[in-house]
Amino acid sequence: MSAQPIAERITATAEGEVVVFLIGMRVNRWRAVRHWLPVMTAMPRMLKELSRDPDSGLLGYQLLSGGPRVYTAVQYWRSREELLAFAADPARQHRPAWAEFNRRVRRGAGKVGIWHETYTVPAGSYESIYSGMPPWGLGAAYGVEPVARRGERAAQRLRSGAA
Template sequence: MVGKPIPGRRTAAREGDAVVLLIGLRINHFWAVHQWLPVMLAMVRMLGELARDPGRGLLGRVLLTASPRTYYVVQYWESKEKLYAYASSPEMLHHGVWSQVNRKERAGKLRQHVGLWHETYVAPEGSYESIYFDMPEFGLGAASGTVPVERRGRYAKDRFAHRSGSGTS
């Protein structure tokens, strides 16, 4: 985590829907470095591409590992439309990388050396909440900024009830 802890209780300042993409890879055969390393490096390059152009819609991300074999990124997006636009844009790295993965798969060259996965969730406003206690900004809070918890409600049920433009819940 980057940054110093912010004292007290805070909550994500996100207004509107929250779009969360979990995306990752699993190394199925460690010895097949020539298969999984390019995929891992492509993921890093795509994150760099998105960081250089905030208008594409990526608000923030958290890099994680579940085991020595499994790596993933939790990404927070402005909207599913911006996520789709990035993924399908021929000018962006994702489009070319995914085309290459598809070609290798059809040619039988991936041979199950590396696994790829993603899950996307759209959480409508009012169906997510957060709390960060003596934490640096993290997760959705890092992606959207944080506000004192009192602005959204001391209890989870109050934060779930918050609506944009309503002031307090």
């Protein structure tokens, strides 16, 4: 992903169904480092593993901070089947990290919180615009093109059936 902003108005080139996966953690007790640190360090390992494997289905991601306690990864996947396959594969980073988290939760209930949400968005039900931004979010995951190719207004881009 280029860190240089693109001056013109652009939109994501995504077409068809889009899968958005949000996952995050919240540190509930700072002193419980042994409970939240493994959770915090697991996500970068998973994202690194997925990024090295173009067949994994992960198209892109953004890491966000919601203040000093909350950390979120917004992920874009080619399909929900690929997302679920990664989550269930015992040879990948997720399964061992999930098992370890569950063991820690039993010993330290409430010291760290985790959450995730999965959205399968049908074609024509999403749109995007970026101005003075490097490719971001959906645009970083799928690529970008001038906004005029899909419509100058959000309503036009949504009607077009392609974001």
